[in-house]
Amino acid sequence: MWPSAETLRSIKEASESVASTRRPWRVFLDLSGFSIPSSTTEATTRLAHNLTYFLSNYCILLLLIFLLTLFRHPLSLLLFLILFAAWYFLYFARDDLPFALLPLALATLVALFATAVWLNLLLSAAVGAIVVFLHAALRTTDELVGDDQESPYGPMLGVGDSPAAGAYVPV
Structure with missing residues (x-):
């Protein structure tokens, strides 16, 4: 019982869709992009942006951490x-x-x-959460390129010379 051509095509499209949202690992692991945030506000902004920008990478990382705990x-x-x-x-x-x-x-x-292995899952989830939190908080967002919709704040941020939505205007 071989899968039909339509099934194979949908699997290929889904794989390409997942792969297209994953960011390059060299960008994800670039050591020059790490610094300690100057404030709690900057750390939370970095967290929000990096969690949306690197979501696929973080999911793969969590899966790998879980699989590594299962080697025994x-x-x-x-x-x-x-x-x-x-x-x-x-x-x-x-x-x-x-x-x-x-x-x-x-x-x-x-x-x-x-x-x-439920204990392995809990342990790997805790370790993975710490790793993801540290990466997202310490990874700067300055050189990350993404369109306005990928921002954790969505269309609230201005693009180019246009003011942000909801900016104060003279009456």
């Missing part, structure tokens, strides 16, 4: 790689409303508790 459990690692593939092909690669959400969620929960 090869059977669990194999099971979760199969589950990740199932999630991708049955949920994320489809444009229509997939009916596989509930069975996939249940299968994932059963796998977490049956393989006793």
Whole structure:
């Protein structure tokens, strides 16, 4: 039972869509782009911008951290790689409303508790959250290029010489 050409085409389009939102790793890991924020406001602005700008990179990083914690459990690692593939092909690669959400969620929960790796998941989520938080807070946003809609503040920020939306104007 081979997949149809339409199924393969939709998988390819979904893969390209995911890959297009991922930022280059050399930009993500560029050490010259890191500095300590001067204020809490600057840190929160960096957090908001970097979390939206590098979202795909952060998701991949969290997944890798989780998979690294499973190396001591090869059977669990194999099971979760199969589950990740199932999630991708049955949920994320489809444009229509997939009916596989509930069975996939249940299968994932059963796998977490049956393989006793839920503690690994919690540990990797905590470590991953710390890594993502530190990267997002310390990564400067000056040289990051993105259009206005990618900004965490959306169209509120002005573009070019135009004032920001909601700016004070003389009456």
